[in-house]
Amino acid sequence: MLKVTNLEAGYGGSIVLHGVSLEVKDGEAVVLLGPNGHGKTTLLRTISGLIRPSAGRIEFDGKVLSNMSPAEIVAAGVVHIPQGDLPFPELTVLENLLMGAYLPEAWKQRKQKLEQVYELFPVLRERSNQLARTLSGGERRMLALGRGLMSNARLLIVDEPSLGLAPFLIEEVYRKIHDINKKGGLSVLLADENADHIAGFADRVYLLEMGSIVSEGSAEEMLKNEALLAAYLG
Amino acid sequence: MIQEESFSRRSAVAHVAERLKPSAVPWSRPSVVPVVIVLLISLALPWIADLTPFGKFVLHLMILFFLWGIVVEGWNLIMGVSGIFSFAQVALFAVGAWTSGVITQQLGWSPFVAMWFGPVAATVVAVILGLPTLRLRGAYVVLLTLGFQELFRNFTTQGPNFVAGGGYGLRYVPKFPFEGWVGGDKAQFLYYYLALVFFVIATFAIWRIFYSPIGMAFRALRDSEVYAISRGVSPFRYKLFLFGFVAFFTGWAGAFYVHWYGAISPAIMLFGTTINLLAMIVIGGWGSFWGPIAGCAVLTVLPEVMRAVEQYRILLLGIVLALVAIFAPEGLFPLLLRWVRRLLGRKG
Amino acid sequence: MEKLIQAIYGGIVYGSIFGMMALGLTLIWGALRMLNLAHGSLYLVGTYIAWALVTLLKVPMVPALLLAAVGAAVVGFGMQTLFLNRILGKPGWDVGSLIVGVGVGMALDQSILLTFGPRVKQMPPLIPGVYKIGRVVINYNFLVVVAVAVISLVLLSLFLSKSRYGLAIQAVSQQPDAAQLMGIPTRTVFLIVMCISAALAGLAGALLSTVYQVQRESGANAMLMALVVTIFGGLGSVKGTIWAAYLIGLLQSFLMVYLGAGTALPGVFLFMMLMLVIRPSGLFGLGEARRL
Secondary structure, eight states: OEEEEEEEEEETTEEEEEEEEEEEOTTOEEEEEOOTTSSHHHHHHHHTTSSOOSEEEEEETTEEOTTSOHHHHHHHTEEEEOTTOOOOTTSBHHHHHHHHTOSHHHHHTHHHHHHHHHHHOHHHHHTTTSBGGGSOHHHHHHHHHHHHHTSOOSEEEEEOTTTTOOHHHHHHHHHHHHHHHHTSOOEEEEEESOSTTOTTTOSEEEEEETTEEEEEEEHHHHHHOHHHHHHHHO | OHHHHHHHHHHHHHHHHHHSOGGGSGGGSOOHHHHHHHHHHHHHHHHHHHTSTTHHHHHHHHHHHHHHHHHHHHHHIIIIITOOOOSOHHHHHHHHHHHHHHIIIIIOOOHHHHTTHHHHHHHHHHHHHHHHHTTBOHHHHHHHHHHHHHHHHHHHHHSOHHHHGGGTOBOSOOOOTHHHHHOTTHHHHHHHHHHHHHHHHHHHHHHHHHHSHHHHHHHHHHHOHHHHHHTTOOHHHHHHHHHHHHHHHHHHHHHHHHHHHSOBOGGGGSHHHHHHHHHHHHHHOTTSSHHHHHHHHHHHHHHHHTGGGHHHHHHHHHHHHHHHHHHOTTOHHHHHHHHHHHHTTOOO | OHHHHHHHHHHHHHHHHHHHHHHHHHHHHHHHOOOOTTHHHHHHHHHHHHHIIIIISOOOHHHHHHHHHHHHHHHHHHIIIIIIHHHTTSTTHHHHHHHHHHHHHHHHHHHHHHHHOSSOBOOOOSSOOEEEETTEEEEHHHHHHHHHHHHHHHHHHHHHHHSHHHHHHHHHHHOHHHHHHTTOOHHHHHHHHHHHHHHHHHHHHHHHHTTSOBOTHHHHHHHHHHHHHHHHHOTTOHHHHHHHHHHHHHHHHHHHHHHOGGGHHHHHHHHHHHHHHHOTTOTTOOSSOOBO
């Protein structure tokens, strides 16, 4: 479904990613593990078109994403839920969600989508007329996920869904993403910096260090290999 | 103990020197020759110009260049270096002019005494203006300083008669008594030399600040407020100091202007003057030291020689301004320098 | 009593016009983070288009007003595509956009001067006639101006808060990164905002030309008041801007009626500076940190 080959990208003159290759298959949940500041976010932002790659190729269902604008990439079905949620603070929860369905195709189905999102995250229904900036951290995370789901996504990219949340909330968020993946049938590419929550969630795992993939494998194998994880994630 | 202190001082110097190219700290390697040559030419200029039929006109232009040059250097220092977008520089110039002018007119003091009150008043006004504004974001500084200029223009148009002169501003302000000293044509020479002295002093002072460690701190401020704060540079206090410092010279130029021209009209504070000065800085290259001065020279001479097509000049200037901001944001002067260096085969 | 009515009435007229001008400025600030100093020139473009259409080509008032708005929008479109898009999103945008605004404004003002000459011009009122309450004279033309201004303000607020595109404008203003990730084409949104803002300025210019004389200085004056209003409302806040417009309008009108015309401008500016000292984020400043 998503195929990244030999991707190089960075900011300004400095290159952060040195020839990264990875793949997400239909319906898979793939987790990108790696310490902070080693290029996870850069990789995800490059896939969703916010950063132009300097070399390499990104393909999605046979379409080449590398030259598309972020809007075209969303239209193609790749939706990125950014690190730190980035809600629209002065819009209500409902308006935030509607903006997730901005593109014409999604906009037509916004009513059904809204119902689906409310069903998955009942708290958003309760808060629907509140300004997004008044939400708690956990609610904001739900809003970010819900907003992403309002689109016609087929691949959901999630950047550090555990960031800044209490442990019990992290578990809940992962459970939701698991449901989205397994029940909703969306492929997921998720980045995180520790392996604590991904057992039973991930199908496959990539280890990213210093802008390169250093190891990959099925989640079971990788998580068993504690020495490897300890070496890279500490 | 003493040794340690000198060591730390030396290491501090080394630290600064390491981050700066030698050319960035010019007083450590003063390039005496060009400075002396330029100074000698400046000193000789009135006598040379006097040989030509348009000598008076040249001196007039030079004095204008010196005065606006002071304003532009100062504005460049606060805008280009520390990112204070003040649109009240012409108003500060006017504060200096009005203060000194009113003192000579109402109290009958000599211009040589009064002219010191102009810069002081401008500094005080700048500090009062800066206290509420310089903590705010750039956009607010633009708005507030624009507002202040409008307010002061209003005051000088509609204020009490000894300020507004019935809407004409100040007229018949006592000039410097040069004509009584040397008489007639040679008085212009003395105006020229006085303006030159003002200009040299202001340029030297601003140049020292520009390339001083404080200047470095200012540049750090401009590039990253957060970084500067984290390094212990208090942006507000530095900005306030800088704003007041520059206001002093700006007001000084204003005071000279009023005793040279003998009059000043509130119309000087219309937006056009401000834009013209801004154009000098931007086209010359804001944030570089010599660029705005070059811009000032060109844009002081240009209007005088292009009198006939004045209206098209302004139209063109507007477009050039926008184009420079887009295609040569560092200004034309640095660009030109680079071309010249490339032509000479040196690496820029 | 008559003075009071006159002051309130004047305040509403000024407030409506300030609102139209300031809303355009605030939208641009919100979306593009640009202080558009060409805004007064766009106002002038509207003024002179309306004047030329009505007096030279004998076009009826209503289409003339619309064409003035469209004309200003076209100029705004040109400014965005020819100039601003080239530096959008690059470092140095703050200063660059400010200077582009100054330059374009200067060129526009001067082109208008070259085309129409320096003489002050007169525009016929939208609807002639007056209505009298005691000694207070209510000008029908003023009422129409206020009505048009209020209608356009209401329509614009509805557009911003209810429609898909309006919400997208807000989204881009508040969180451009996330808006991009939702598939909102930010550059198109910027262009739309610029056109709306310019159209508002043009319409305001055309409307006011029926009240005051048509002259070059009016653009700069209108922009200055609009700047004051945007400060008051808190840069970038739509609701705050509209409230602030009427507040400043009333303040100016009261000063004029009770203390004389000369006190209006200084009074308003002093009030603004006080306000900034006490509440730097404006009346309804957004939650975002306004201080550096």
